[in-house]
Amino acid sequence: MKIKEIIVVEGKDDTVAIKRAVDADTIETNGSAVSESVLQQIALAAERRGVIVLTDPDYPGERIRRIISERVPQCIHAFISKKEAISKKKDDLGVENATPEAIREALCHAKQEEHEQVEIIDWQDLHAAGLIAGAKSKQRRERLGDILHIGYSNGKQLHKRLQKFRISADEFKEAIERVYEEEQNL
Structure with a gap:
């Protein structure tokens, strides 16, 4: 390659x-x-x-x-x-x-990265998805970063990366569903 x-x-x-x-x-x-x-x-x-x-x-x-x-x-x-x-x-x-x-x-x-940031996924979406301030939030952010290929980050940086890399609401939804599905299968 x-x-x-x-x-x-x-x-x-x-x-x-x-x-x-x-x-x-x-x-x-x-x-x-x-x-x-x-x-x-x-x-x-x-x-x-x-x-x-x-x-x-x-x-x-x-x-x-x-x-x-x-x-x-x-x-x-x-x-x-x-x-x-x-x-x-x-x-x-x-x-x-x-x-x-x-x-x-x-x-x-x-x-x-997109330097003109447009908020597609907001802070509330991250809270609702269990990615901020929860028992498993760190592990969920890490797995979400792997699935979306944007790397691991804390909550604030995750929010910024989702905007910078223009992750769509659909991509985010699919990835978070996968995170929860994998979590249940453990």
Whole structure:
């Protein structure tokens, strides 16, 4: 599978994992202190070929994603779930631990943020769906993020992501039904 866009990852091990999964070029941020020169490379890559951001599903990965998005808003975002990114041996979380299939799946579902946000799913919808301030709300948000391919986030960030990625009311409804169905089957 050949990827036209350049994939932005955190480090060398992530690049190795990407190359195992797809034929693609990468830019490494070398950690969460994204330098000015790396941001310039990403901006140039976005202009010429397009960019897909694929960072670890943790706080530093989200911080890197946010820094890049603010500077290069036309980026496409791919997400790997925590479950797919956890190392069996080291209890380490990262893209480098994901299987080639999980990486390909994340890239196939990559989405572009919309910067003109239109509220489709409101805060009340999140409360009604049991995604905010409930016993299982965190697990439900995590599973919803996996189903919609928008990654895990807290309630406030989930609301923002649903708007940014223009998740429709129907997509949201189908995904939340699936979350509850899976919950009942446990």
